[in-house]
Amino acid sequence: MPEVMSIVNTLDERQPYIAQKQxxxxxxxxxxxxxxxxxAMSQRACVYSGARVVLNPVTDAVHLVHGPIGCASYTWDIRxxxxxxxxxxxxxxxxxxxxxxxxxxxEKKLTNAIDEIIELYQPPVMFVYSTCIVxxxxxDMQAVCKAATMKHNIPVIPVQSEGxxxxxxxxxxxxxxxxxxLIGTKEPEITSEYRINLLGDFNVxxxxxxxxxxxERTGIQVMVSMTGDSTADAISQIHGAHLNxxxxxxxxxxxxxxxxxxxxxxxxxxxxxxxxxxxIALRQTADFFGSEEMKQIAEDIIRExxxxxxxxxxxxxxxxxxKKAAIYMxxxxxxxxxxxxxxxxxxxxxxxxxxxxxxxxxxxxxYSVKDGTVIVDDxxxxxxxELLVKKEADLMVAGVKERFIAxxxxxxxxxxxxxxxVEFEGYDGFVNFAREIDASINSPVxxxxxxxxxxDDSTHxxxxxxxxxGSCELEVPV
Amino acid sequence: xxxxNFVTVNPCVMCQPMGSVLAFKGVENSMxxxxxxxxxxxxxxxxxxxHFREPVDIASSSLSxxxxxxxGSENLKKGLKNVIDRYHPSVIGVATTCMxxxxxxxxxxxxxxxxxxxxxxxxxxxxxxxxxxSYNESHVSGYIKAVDAIVRHITPQRAExxxxxxxxxxxxxxxxxxxxxxxxxxxxxxxxxxxxxPDISDTxxxxxxxxLPKIAPGGTSITDIxxxxxxxxxxxxxxxxHNPAVEYLAxxxxxxxxxxxxxxxLKNTDTFFETLTQISGCQIPEKYLNERGRLxxxxxxxxxxxxxxxxxIYGDPDKVAGLVSLLLELGMHPVLVVxxxxxxxxxxxxxxxxxxxxxxxxxxxxxxxxxxxxxxxVRDTRPDIxxxxxxxxYISKAESIPLVRVGLPIHxxxxxxxxxxxxxxxxxxxxxxITNTILEAQEECEKPVQMSx
Numbered sequence: 001m002p003e004v005m006s007i008v009n010t011l012d013e014r015q016p017y018i019a020q021k022q023x024x025x026x027x028x029x030x031x032x033x034x035x036x037x038x039x040a041m042s043q044r045a046c047v048y049s050g051a052r053v054v055l056n057p058v059t060d061a062v063h064l065v066h067g068p069i070g071c072a073s074y075t076w077d078i079r080x081x082x083x084x085x086x087x088x089x090x091x092x093x094x095x096x097x098x099x100x101x102x103x104x105x106x107e108k109k110l111t112n113a114i115d116e117i118i119e120l121y122q123p124p125v126m127f128v129y130s131t132c133i134v135x136x137x138x139x140d141m142q143a144v145c146k147a148a149t150m151k152h153n154i155p156v157i158p159v160q161s162e163g164x165x166x167x168x169x170x171x172x173x174x175x176x177x178x179x180x181x182l183i184g185t186k187e188p189e190i191t192s193e194y195r196i197n198l199l200g201d202f203n204v205x206x207x208x209x210x211x212x213x214x215x216e217r218t219g220i221q222v223m224v225s226m227t228g229d230s231t232a233d234a235i236s237q238i239h240g241a242h243l244n245x246x247x248x249x250x251x252x253x254x255x256x257x258x259x260x261x262x263x264x265x266x267x268x269x270x271x272x273x274x275x276x277x278x279x280i281a282l283r284q285t286a287d288f289f290g291s292e293e294m295k296q297i298a299e300d301i302i303r304e305x306x307x308x309x310x311x312x313x314x315x316x317x318x319x320x321x322x323k324k325a326a327i328y329m330x331x332x333x334x335x336x337x338x339x340x341x342x343x344x345x346x347x348x349x350x351x352x353x354x355x356x357x358x359x360x361x362x363x364x365x366x367y368s369v370k371d372g373t374v375i376v377d378d379x380x381x382x383x384x385x386e387l388l389v390k391k392e393a394d395l396m397v398a399g400v401k402e403r404f405i406a407x408x409x410x411x412x413x414x415x416x417x418x419x420x421x422v423e424f425e426g427y428d429g430f431v432n433f434a435r436e437i438d439a440s441i442n443s444p445v446x447x448x449x450x451x452x453x454x455x456d457d458s459t460h461x462x463x464x465x466x467x468x469x470g471s472c473e474l475e476v477p478v
Numbered sequence: 479x480x481x482x483n484f485v486t487v488n489p490c491v492m493c494q495p496m497g498s499v500l501a502f503k504g505v506e507n508s509m510x511x512x513x514x515x516x517x518x519x520x521x522x523x524x525x526x527x528x529h530f531r532e533p534v535d536i537a538s539s540s541l542s543x544x545x546x547x548x549x550g551s552e553n554l555k556k557g558l559k560n561v562i563d564r565y566h567p568s569v570i571g572v573a574t575t576c577m578x579x580x581x582x583x584x585x586x587x588x589x590x591x592x593x594x595x596x597x598x599x600x601x602x603x604x605x606x607x608x609x610x611x612s613y614n615e616s617h618v619s620g621y622i623k624a625v626d627a628i629v630r631h632i633t634p635q636r637a638e639x640x641x642x643x644x645x646x647x648x649x650x651x652x653x654x655x656x657x658x659x660x661x662x663x664x665x666x667x668x669x670x671x672x673x674x675x676p677d678i679s680d681t682x683x684x685x686x687x688x689x690l691p692k693i694a695p696g697g698t699s700i701t702d703i704x705x706x707x708x709x710x711x712x713x714x715x716x717x718x719x720h721n722p723a724v725e726y727l728a729x730x731x732x733x734x735x736x737x738x739x740x741x742x743x744l745k746n747t748d749t750f751f752e753t754l755t756q757i758s759g760c761q762i763p764e765k766y767l768n769e770r771g772r773l774x775x776x777x778x779x780x781x782x783x784x785x786x787x788x789x790x791i792y793g794d795p796d797k798v799a800g801l802v803s804l805l806l807e808l809g810m811h812p813v814l815v816v817x818x819x820x821x822x823x824x825x826x827x828x829x830x831x832x833x834x835x836x837x838x839x840x841x842x843x844x845x846x847x848x849x850x851x852x853x854x855x856v857r858d859t860r861p862d863i864x865x866x867x868x869x870x871x872y873i874s875k876a877e878s879i880p881l882v883r884v885g886l887p888i889h890x891x892x893x894x895x896x897x898x899x900x901x902x903x904x905x906x907x908x909x910x911x912i913t914n915t916i917l918e919a920q921e922e923c924e925k926p927v928q929m930s931x
Contacts, residue, residue, distance in 0.1 A: 011560055036516050038540045038553040039560030045524075046517025068576050068612035069486065070493030074521035076869070090872070091850075096486035099613050102580060112484035120480060132515050132577040133613065136546060164515035164541050164577060381535055382564060385690050401523050404533040408690045449686055 007374055008386045013037055017378055019362075022371035028362035032377035035167055041380040043328070043401055044355045046163035048131050049075070050171020053330075053418075054251045055127050055159065055178060056089055057081035057202045057227040058235065062123040065094040066110050066141065067131025071163075072096070080204040080418040081228050088123055097133060106139045114148045114156055125232035126156045127178055135162030155232070157181045168330070169356040172251035179255060182232060184263070188240025192221035194289050195241040197265075199256055200248030200333070201272065201425070203228025204418060210426030211272045214305075218286060218297045226252070239263045243288050245270050245281065250331035250356050271333065272425040273433075274341035275306055275313075305427040313344070316434040321346035323441055326388055328353045328379060328398040332361030334416065338397060339368045345434055350391040353379045381405050395441050410449040412440035480854055488849035488869065490792065490818030494610035495573045496522050497620020499536055500651050502571035502606075504658075504676020505628060506697035509567040511537040513554050513585060514575025518612075528889035530655075530682040532694070537561045541577055550583045555592045562603055565692050568700055569632075571624060572607045579611035604700065606631045616819035618794055621651035622719055625676060629706060629723040633731065636704035644705070645757050646712035646733065647674040648723055650740060652797040652885055653715075655683035656898040661741070664901055667765065668751065669758030673702045673709060675723075683895040707731035711757045713750075715740050716796035718823050741900045742800030742908075744773060744807050750901075769902040776906045777808060780913045787916060788839070790814035790861035792852055792870065793885040795821040797899075801865060801884070802831055804905060811839035813859040816866075820846030849873065863915060880919045882912050 007020050016031040036042035048071060056063055056079045065072040072094030083089070095113045097106050114126065126148075130141050141158040148156040161174045188195075196215065201208050208225040215222050223241045224234040244256045244267035256267035268288070270281035279302045286298040325342045329335040332354045339349050349369050353376035354361065365375055374387055385405050388396060396406040399417030406413040414436055416424060422436070423429040495512055499522055502510045512519040519538035526534040539557040541550050554572070561570060574585055585607045592598070593605065608627040610620045625648060647665055649658060658679040665672040680696025706712070706727060714721035714737040724735035736757075741750035747770075751762055788811045791801045795817040802812050812832070817824045824845050832841055842859055844851065853873045856864070864870050867885035874881035888894035898904040 011563060035542050036538075036540045037556070037560065039511065039537050039557030039564075040540075041535055041537055041561075041564070042516055042540065043520065044516055045520040046515050049517050049521070064485070068493060069489050069491060069616070070496065070518070070521070070612045072486070073489040073492050074525050076488065078524070092488050094486045094489065095484070096489070097576075097613050099611070102576070102613050109484055116482060116484045120482070132517075132575070133580060136577060136580045163517045164546055165543050167516065381533060382692060400527050401520070401534075404527055404531060405690070408533060408684070408686065410686070 008383050008390070010380075010383050011037065011040060014040060014380075014383070018374065018376045018383070019366075021366055021369060021373045021375065027366045028359065029375055029377045032362060033169075033356075033358050034378075036378055041382070042355075042378050043380065044168050044378060046132075046168065047166050047171040047174065048129055048161040048163045050168035050251075051129060051159050051161035051175040051178070052171070053079060053202075054172050054175035055227060058125070058127070058230050058232065059083040059089050060086035060124055060231045062088060062091075062093055062117055062121060062126040064113065064117060064126055064128045065092075065131060066097070066106060066128055066134050066139070067094065068097045068133060069094060071131045078418055079202065080420065081202045082204070082206045084209070084229055086231065088121070093117060102133060102137055105137060106134065107144050110139065110141070110144050111148065114144070114152075118148075118152045118154065124154060125182065126154065127159050128156060129159045129161050131161070132163040135165060155181060155185070167356070169250060172356075173254050176252065176255040176258070179226070179235060180258060182235045183259070184236070184239040186233065186236035188223065188237040190221070190240060192219060194220045194291070194294070195223055196220055196243045196245055196285065197223050197238045197241045198225040199244050199246045199267070200252035201225050201228050202248070205420050205423045207272070207423045207425035207429060210423050210429050214282060214301055214426065215285065217301060218282070218294045219291070220285070220289075220294075239265070241265055243267070243285065245285065247271055247333060248331055249333040250361075269333070271337035273334075273337045274344055274430055275309075275427070276340050276344065277337050278302075278427065278430075279306075309427050309431050312431050313434055316438045317344075317346045319438050319442055320434075323347045323394040324350045324392060326351035326384075326391065326393040326396040328384060328396065328402055329416070330355045330399070332357040332365065336361075336365060336368060338416070339365070341430070341433065344430075345437060347437075349373055350393055351376070351387050353377060385409060395437065410446060412443070412446065414440050480851075482848075482851060486848045488872070490816070490847065490849050490852065490869070492525070492617040493612035494615055494617060494620035494623070495575050495612060496525070497617035497622070497651055498571060498573040498608050498610050498624035499526065500617070500678070501621045501624035501628065501676045502569070502573075503534075503681050504678040504697050505569050505571075505703070506699045507567055507693050508569035508571060508697065509535070509537060509561050509565050509693065510571045510573060511539060511554075511557050511561055512573055512575055513539045513550060513557075513578040513583065514541055515577055516540045518575045525887060526682075529887045530895050531892070532682055532684055532895075533690075535565075535693075539578075546577070546581055549581060550578055551588045551591070554583070554585070554588050555595070558589070558592055558605065559596060562598070567603060567693060569604045569606060571628070572605060573610045573620070573624070574608070575610075576612040579609065585609070600635060604631060604635070618651055618719060618819045618821070622722065626722040626726065628675065628703060630726055632700055632703040633707045633727075635700065636707075638708070640708060641710070642671070642705055642708040644671040644673050644709045645669050645754070646706045646709045646727065647672055648712060648714045648721060649674070649676075650716040650719055650794070650796050652794040653740070653900065654897050655679045655895045657900045657904065660898055660901045660904060664750070664766070665754060667763055668754040668760055670760075673706050674698060675703055675706065707733060709733050711736060713738055713753055713757075718795040718799055718821050718827055739803065740796050740800040741904075742797070743804030743905055744770075744777070744902075746800055746803050747901055747905065766902065773902040773905050776909050780909055781809060783913050783916055784909075785809040786811055786838070787863060788813045788859070788861040790816070790852075790856055790859065790864045790879075792816035792864070792866040793818060795819065795824045797885060799824070799827055799831070800899070802828060804908065806831065806835035806837060808909065809837070811837050812841055813839055813861050814842050814844070814852075814855050816844045816847060816852050816855070818847070853877070863912065865912070880915045882915050884908070
């Protein structure tokens with residue numbers, strides 16, 4: 001391994017996961033896509049969590065967690081995905097395994113729980129998630145689910161998501177495998193000669209509702225947004241589409257590839273966030289179908305919508321220009337599109353990392369960021385805290401666990417994960433995003449926070465010495 | 479009520495290891511390491527960050543398939559080493575998860591091996607194992623077990639046996655940082671020096687500083703914990719939850735133990751004050767006599783709004799018991815009383831309370847149930863107000879019944895860390911919130927307020 005200059009003070013074993021473009025001699029982290037190091041305080045969750053975040057937004061499904069109480073307790077309705085119909089997915093079902101189930105096996109309890117749920121709630125589909133303990137004691141979930149499917153005549157689909165069998169991205173795959181069971185089980189209802197699926201949009205805060213109308217205006221039938229605001233019925237028909245648009249590529253590429261092989265449906269990777277990526281998504285889709293009329297409508301949409309939001313974006317851009325952003329995301333797709341989004345707001349990215357990025361993702365990220373940007377895989381709180389200060393970030397965009405690291409350092413924060421309550425996708429979503437970044441960075445609370453309190457009496461072991469912040473003065477737009 | 483025998487729908491408890499986190503986070507310069515797969519620690523961090531709005535670091539031994547087959551020793555040792563290297567803690571709590579328990583790791587033995595191999599002594603870092611498989615009991619027992627393990631592990635660390643003239647206070651899992659601060663203030667004002675364990679008042683409600691400490695300052699120091707054996711007495715809070723740490727201090731070190739209800743409401747707070755004055759022989763300062771007087775004044779001000787109002791109370795057993803006591807003092811009708819965790823003695827305790835107060839209502843008591851069962855009971859009993867954690871919001875919305883938020887988790891409102899329910903001041907705050915919720919609900923219904931105060 002080449003000599004690595006330390007960018008941040010961390011465990012030796014963690015150093016290969018951190019790179020600084022054009023500074024340390026490596027463009028991308030030398031290591032990624034591995035299991036987390038014990039005691040390194042990874043921000044990742046487990047296989048089960050990966051499966052759960054992908055599948056949970058299927059609105060009319062019962063999501064049954066076969067495991068002890070905690071796995072269900074901490075994942076109850078935390079996804080932020082909205083529904084236009086059923087709310088079943090927001091209910092937390094679990095077999096609540098006890099010691100006796102662990103000793104004598106949980107298959108019987110699982111069978112009984114499935115029977116009971118179907119009797120009480122009559123769902124059109126049930127996903128049954130396995131957890132660590134199920135993998136250890138060896139319950140045959142496949143057999144139980146198969147028997148239940150036969151007995152009740154609804155799909156009872158096992159999700160092989162034993163927490164310890166890999167990491168979060170293995171859970172994505174488990175979720176895709178479960179979805180495969182449903183796809184193609186119903187004759188598609190066709191309303192247009194142009195049909196697409198939106199894969200990897202979870203309708204957090206209602207994102208999808210800003211995207212679907214754009215495509216529908218061009219004459220396209222959106223068969224499903226998956227899994228955000230999707231139903232068992234819709235998913236069973238999506239083999240009727242001509243094209244898959246894949247947004248969250250980390251979680252859905254596996255499924256898209258499968259659909260390409262199985263149904264001959266091609267896919268393209270797109271993003272619905274930011275003006276540039278939105279335009280690309282609309283244009284590429286219209287190009288795919290080749291209809292001149294559709295292409296014209298797509299251009300009309302891009303022109304009209306951009307013109308509509310531009311005054312507000314320009315106003316906010318002036319307030320944000322030159323500010324430095326740090327990005328730490330679950331998947332690489334969102335990290336990549338955020339780089340462009342920040343550029344559209346006149347901001348630069350100084351730190352970028354993901355929980356589940358692969359080598360190719362990091363190469364693409366490295367290509368998209370400026371020299372000097374720190375690129376990190378599977379970061380932990382101490383690394384993030386030190387980097388935020390060292391790189392003088394003005395804002396971090398990430399999820400809940402990272403929020404309070406930024407806050408305690410006096411750095412602005414934006415949740416682009418499950419917790420946000422406004423849409424960030426689409427044209428209005430980008431305005432929402434810009435406004436939130438403005439509110440986050442330009443709030444007067446940071447001035448109060450940065451004013452030194454009394455003499456610091458701390459003698460404790462701290463992350464870094466002195467927080468350094470860029471000036472809050474406006475800079476000339478680039 | 480619909481019978482549910484096999485499926486749990488919308489859990490009203492958390493798992494055992496979570497309870498241990500709440501305890502260890504109240505020890506100074508401590509870290510917790512979950513011996514299990516990566517998800518357990520991350521989910522708990524997420525859950526607690528939502529509630530306390532603080533960074534919450536919980537390490538994991540990140541067990542993988544290899545660990546499942548060959549045992550978790552290698553991962554646990556590596557995890558401990560990395561946590562020590564990066565965080566320099568004085569104490570590491572090692573809590574087991576269901577996975578670690580089921581693969582049969584002998585955690586105390588692995589820790590001993592680790593200490594020997596790494597040349598680490600108790601003076602460097604104290605590593606305290608606690609067995610908390612998630613398939614047993616709940617966060618309530620996890621907290622109790624961890625507190626017990628902390629006391630048993632640390633008290634022998636101090637050789638000296640000089641009486642310190644202090645009083646030990648051991649609270650329960652469901653108190654906020656504000657509650658702990660209030661208990662500390664009261665204890666200090668009445669009986670002087672004290673040792674409160676676990677003290678989350680700073681660690682889960684940290685001020686902004688000029689830097690970000692790796693481990694939030696605050697918590698009970700090792701020196702203090704070791705000194706608990708030399709105290710005059712121990713006060714264990716909560717009468718429903720068993721308090722083995724208090725028993726241990728009594729049996730092993732001869733420190734008399736007194737268990738009191740959580741000081742929620744007038745009577746329970748009086749009991750706490752009386753216990754403190756008994757132990758210390760001191761008088762209650764005028765400040766608190768005035769507070770008590772203000773509480774009485776508050777109770778009189780609101781009594782017409784609250785008399786006969788039907789309440790459903792849910793959550794952890796001792797908190798629920800305290801709230802029931804407060805509500806009965808106001809003439810409210812607890813028509814539904816629910817403990818999420820199965821608790822021996824809960825039903826009897828509540829029934830005894832009801833018998834004393836004799837409210838003119840029927841009370842349904844449920845023990846160890848989920849929110850779905852609770853929801854059925856809400857439909858049957860038709861309370862006017864729900865009081866409990868944020869997870870009751872679904873029932874609140876579905877049944878159009880206002881919810882007063884207390885407990886953990888509160889992730890959909892700000893200020894969970896500052897919610898005060900103990901002491902005379904806590905009672906006043908709760909009464910104000912409950913009353914105002916009722917008044918707002920009446921206004922929303924566009925019904926004129928019937929009663930005048």
